[in-house]
Amino acid sequence: MDKDTDVLISDSSRNYLVVIWQLLTDSPYKKCSLVLGLGVILITVITLVIVFTHQSTGPSDDICPATPLVTFGYNPHGADGPLHWSHLAPETRCCAGSIQSPIDIKTQSLYCRGFSAITYQGSPTGALNGSISSTGQGAVLAFSKQHQLVTGVLPEVTTDYVLDSMHFHCPSEHHVDGKPMSGELHLVHYKKQYSSFGASVAKQDGLAVIGIFLEEGSSSNNSAFNSFAEGVQKLNDNRTGISVTLDPRQLLPTGGKFYTYFGSLTTPSCSESVRWIVMQKPIITTQEKVAILRTLKVKDAAHLSDFGNARPLQALSSRRVDSNTYHWKIAALNNKGTRK
Structure with a gap:
């Protein structure tokens, strides 16, 4: 070890390294020892890099709590618009985080996983009672606490989550291969262990949200969505x-195929505590039904159609998006152009 290197290392670290260096260089098997030592050092460095990278792109330890009193908007030029959400209050700092939602889901970059279709436990059966109200930027249907719908079949989780509420965004917040849909429903769940949505927001594994796209067609045959739209229409009457009353299970498209990734709430506080499950197949509804959602009165006597209520897309960064569908595009990439 030379003098310059010696200056840069603390005494304790220097002594430790000197001992190791002497053991290696004094060994009768000097070459083998050097190769072995360098190999150990290389493996250690790689391990540290992997651990650091995983920690830097995973859930943050600083997760923002719920902020029900924060006023925000979607006007891109407004002082309370999406670009300024992280500065609205100390609790909204997470809106500037690195694992935010929504994202553009690129089907050629998906990882195929063997996830089961989303199902709810057998009880309660049938429709659930709820109350729908305006949030100032949309409408939320809060389900009755007396009959909680629970699911334990979610990707990357091993415990029960309780369906708390549902709301909508127009246009859709998530895109698929750069394309948005007419709207998107969100079924919001909290981890049963934490007892409530408010207590779950600031937990890394606290929330799970199922996103369901809305696509315009010639008919609207999903009775659960029609009931929700009728409730929103009544809100327009002040x-x-x-x-x-509706059965949330009827909102889940047939086939059970979905995309999933880890992200955040899409409104302040933007807490990075959400396991996202975005269903691949949309609910087909009519332009008239979508118009009911888009003309909902929001704050300042405006209509939702003025700016919509979809947050701009966020960077995926180093996160991965999984799917329980074996897309032929993925097969083509993984098999050098051979479609399976």
Whole structure:
């Protein structure tokens, strides 16, 4: 070890390295010892890099709590618009985080996993009671706490999550291969262990949200979505606390195929505590039904159609998006152009 190197290393570290160096160089098997030592050092460095990278792109330890009193908007030029959400309050700092939602889902970059279709436990059966109200930037249907719908079949989780509420965004927040849809429903769940949505927001594994696209067609045959749209229409008549009864299970498209990744809430506080499950198949509804959602009155006597209520896309960064579908595009990439 030379003098310059010696200056840069603390005494304790220097002594430790000197001992190792002497053991290696004094050994009768000097070459083998040097190769072995360098190999150990290389493996250690690679391991540290992998651990550091995983930690830097995974869930943050600083997760923002719920902020029900924060006023925000979607006007891209407004002082409370999406570009300024992270500065609205100390609790909204997560809106500037590195694992935010929504994202553009690129089907050629998916990882195929053997996830099961999303199902709920058998009880309660049938429709659930709920109350729909305006949030100032949309509408939320809060389900009755008396009959909680629970699922334990979610990707990357091993415990029960409780369905808390549902709401919508127009246009859709998530895109697929750069393309948005007419709208997107969000079924919001919290981890049963944490007892409530508010207590789960600031937990790394606290929330799971199922996103369901809305696509315009010639008919609207999903009775659960029609009931939700009718409730939103009643809100347009300046009423609050509209009673709505529907079966959320009917909102899940047939086939059970979905995309999944780890991200955040798409409204302040933007807490990075959400396991996202975005269903591949949309609900088909009519332009008239979508118009009911888009003309909902929001704050300042405006209509949602003025700016929509979809947050701009966020960077995927180093995150991966999984799917429980073996897309032929993925097969083509993985098999050098051979379609399976």
